[in-house]
Amino acid sequence: MSLTVGVIGGGQLARMMVPPALELGLGIRVLAENAGESAGIAVTQLGDYRNVDDVLRFAEGADVITFDHEHVPQSVLRALVDAGVVVRPGPDALVFAQDKLRMRARLTELGLPVPDWAAVASVDELDAFLAEHGGRAIVKTPRGGYDGKGVRVVSAGAEVADWLERGEPLLAEELVEFRRELSQMLARRPSGEIALWPVVESIQRDGVCVEVIAPAPGASTKLIQVAAEIATTIAAELDVTGAFAVELFETTDDRLLVNELAMRPHNSGHWSIDGSATSQFEQHLRAVLDLPLGPTTTRDAWSVMVNVLGGTTADRYPAAFADQPDVKYHFYGKEPRPGRKVGHATAGGDDLDDVVFRARAAAAFFED
Amino acid sequence: MSLTVGVIGGGQLARMMVPPALELGLGIRVLAENAGESAGIAVTQLGDYRNVDDVLRFAEGADVITFDHEHVPQSVLRALVDAGVVVRPGPDALVFAQDKLRMRARLTELGLPVPDWAAVASVDELDAFLAEHGGRAIVKTPRGGYDGKGVRVVSAGAEVADWLERGEPLLAEELVEFRRELSQMLARRPSGEIALWPVVESIQRDGVCVEVIAPAPGASTKLIQVAAEIATTIAAELDVTGAFAVELFETTDDRLLVNELAMRPHNSGHWSIDGSATSQFEQHLRAVLDLPLGPTTTRDAWSVMVNVLGGTTADRYPAAFADQPDVKYHFYGKEPRPGRKVGHATAGGDDLDDVVFRARAAAAFFED
Incomplete structure (x- = not known):
């Protein structure tokens, strides 16, 4: 007996599920829109995630269907469930990641802090x-x-x-006056088990995440506790399964407000590939298969992830690898385009300034 | 510009090259004999590694050809080189891993200690x-x-x-009277750069590796130095490129003798996936592409890898994952057969007895 996960969407999140799927001996197959997407190595079908027939055909024989993105229409998700397919996260949860008005209304109803x-x-x-x-x-x-x-x-x-x-x-x-943006990630199984990673700081530029520091520097015990409570409450109340990110504002008057939800692996969790005993991608696979979750202990005092935006060409590998040997490099097999996330670099260590410097220096080799 | 590695052979060593190839943004393609082998996800051609035409066709467009096993005939290797294909390790090195008589003669000529x-x-x-x-x-x-x-x-x-x-x-x-078997692994680039992992103890049963302890317990400074010198000398003199294992006997009279050579990733290096800053599979890819090697610093005081022999079925995942949550599990997607290596489990930590116990307990869940 083996287990097979079907992933709808062929982007970098699906791609980064492939290594842990191979390590755990899971089958993994991907439904992509086009040939040559990031997760190409695992693509078994090209098709339209908005087309019920395409998606139903893709789901045949998979033990669970999960996602690289949150754009699969509710009608398609319902059709899968009606056909007896296990879909995680399920449509009742996903709707709150798909529709920001419904998300705001539901969080307000739950008494959670929102702008x-x-x-x-x-x-x-x-x-x-x-x-x-x-x-x-x-x-x-x-x-x-x-x-x-x-x-x-x-x-x-x-x-x-x-x-x-x-x-x-x-x-x-x-318009929230915030000191910084944070992200609380966790994974949750259908059985209810939850595992949280430390709350992290997420640095954005022009609305795009450029850097993540794990854990969030200077986070008080209270902040850590509140972030965990907010994310745990949402995950349980919305019956989220799989990896789950709650993006938060830390306001200038010391409150945490929920900004966005992402019901899938998330850019703010990429550091966990190198910095946590269990990466968000492995944990997502475990969670959607309802397998026991792995430990989320950190490997280093500090992990810093810097996105590579724009260009990546392998002719820059020798200089980058030699200059920053301790950094772990990750590239997504995407064609370079200005501003496009094509990879990331993660550094770890005891001295935050040094770790930030190394991660940024490594990523800078690949910028235009 | 991107880089593509072609791997001849579709077994678990090729399979375990796939995750680091994806992380590094490398193209990876595999020539396998049959459908459904361990490295199936990366197979782009089914064919016979003994057939020159099959192998030449496979090599088209790859930046380097490397190996899951050492059985490709010299005539095929020579034909690749003659056609201008970059082959690493090259035929002049590989012959010493293919032919134990030539290996013994060459090591004797080099004055290295052999039985x-x-x-x-x-x-x-x-x-x-x-x-x-x-x-x-x-x-x-x-x-x-x-x-x-x-x-x-x-x-x-x-x-x-x-x-x-x-x-x-x-x-x-x-018949050497030995206290134990050791393995010294390293990786070497064509440019000559070498990176060594710590010498490890390899425990065999019926000629099959069952357990590896990294580093080798109680290894003296002298032993560590001699093991490194032996492996470094062989790698340089034989112009080995890629990951390279020298299996050694530690004799009862405190000598190290070379037992076998493996010019590829090796079972005695599987612990490095979880226990080293750079795994043997990532390092092999870097080495054969002549990219700067990664650091081989260990993540834990002790890493213990136990092979899973025989059966692996996913219905045992829940019990195993729950019982040994800190162990990293690796399965090769192979059909279970008595005595067959179908996966491995690696534990790490500060207390060797505890680490051994956890790795063995984890693997035992999957034995028949």
């Missing part, structure tokens, strides 16, 4: 929200945004008139 | 060797042996009459 928010369906409604919140706000499209896409900072309702024309309400949020 | 040996072509010659060596000896077929196959302990020449009938000389070796 002030409102669903706005017109320029007037948004202007009213702005008037109550100092004249500026964040506006998000509830669906389909990532890496800063589908997000605008506005000071007048008219600035999102184009989005409102689509006829669907938008999410307006107060 | 007393002779090439014997007849029952009479073997009987003469036996008479000079206390009436017992090890006899090996020079080619094709592994895991105890092609090896016999004899006390009369007639006991290998069947092998002698083939018309090729055999290797006769004194």
Whole structure:
């Protein structure tokens, strides 16, 4: 008897599930849209994740279906469940990662700390929200945004008139004054077992994660406890299975507010490949198969992950590997494009300044 | 620009090259004899490694050709080199891992410590060797042996009459009185850079490696130095490239004698996946591509690897993972058969007795 995991989506998250799948002796197969995607080595079918027939065919014989991304439509997810396919995380959980308005409403209902928010369906409604919140706000499209896409900072309702024309309400949020962004990652099994990694600091530039420091420097016992409670509560209440990231604001007045949810391995957990006894990718596979979770003990006092954005060419390997021998390099097999996440570099050690320096120096070899 | 490695042979060594190839953004492709072998996920061609046309076709477009096993005939290796293909390790080195008589002759020429040996072509010659060596000896077929196959302990020449009938000389070796078996692994680049892992103790049962302790317990500074010198000398003199294992006897009178050579990743280095900053599989890829080698610092005071022989079925994962959560499990996707290496388990920590116990307990869940 062996176990097979089917992953919908052929990006770098699916790619990074392949090594632990091989180590654990699991079968892994990937449904990708196009040939040549990051997870190409495990692709067994090209198809459209929005097409029920494609996805049902892909699911045949897999013990569980999971995801590289959160864009599979609810109708497709429901069809899988109706056909008896095990889907983790399931549609009832995933909807809260797919729809930011439903997420905000549910977290508010659960009494969890979130920025002030409102669903706005017109320029007037948004202007009213702005008037109550100092004249500026964040506006998000509830669906389909990532890496800063589908997000605008506005000071007048008219600035999102184009989005409102689509006829669907938008999410307006107060502009939170935050000291920094954090991420609390965990994995949860259907049986309820949860394993948390340390809360980390996530540094963004233009809405894209560029650097992660694990654990978050200077985090108080209280902050660590609150972050863990928030993520644990959401995971249990929303019945999340698999790897799960809660992105948080640490406000200037020392509160934690939930920013975004990601129900899959997440950029803020890439450090765990080299820095944790169990990586988020191995843990995700264990979790969706309802196997006992691995320990999340850290290997180093500090782990720092720096994304490689833009270009990566192997002719830079000799210089980079020689200059930063202790850094672990990870590349995603993607064609270089300006600003595109094509890999990451992780350093670990006892001295945070040194670790940050080494990770940045390593990544810099591959930037344009 | 990206780099592609072609691996001849589809076994577990090729399989375990896949994770570091993915992490480093390398292309990896495998020539396997049959569908469904361990490295199946990377197989791009089914074919015969003894067939020049198959192998030449496979090598097209690869930056380097390397190996899962040492059985590719010299004629095929020479044809690759003649066609301009980069082959690492090259045929001039590999011959000494393929032919134990040539290996013994070359090491003797280099003045390296080996057991007393002779090439014997007849029952009479073997009987003469036996008479000079206390009436017992090890006899090996020079080619094709592994895991105890092609090896016999004899006390009369007639006991290998069947092998002698083939018309090729055999290797006769004194029966060494040894305290234990050790393995010194290193990796070497074509440019000459060498990185050594610590010398390890390798515990065999019926000629099959069952357990490896890294580093070798109680190894003196002198032993560590001599093991390193022997392996470094052989690697340089034989122009070995890639991962390289020198299996050694530690004799009861405190000498180190070279037993076998393996010019590829080796069972005695599997612990490095979890226990070293750079695994033997990542290092092999770096070495054959002539990229700077990674550090071989250990992650734990002790790493213990126990092979899983026989059966592995995923229905045992829940009990094993729960009982030994800190152990890293590795399975090779092979059909279980009695005595077959189907995976391994590695534990690490500060207390050797505890580490041994945990690794053995983990592996025992999968034994028949």
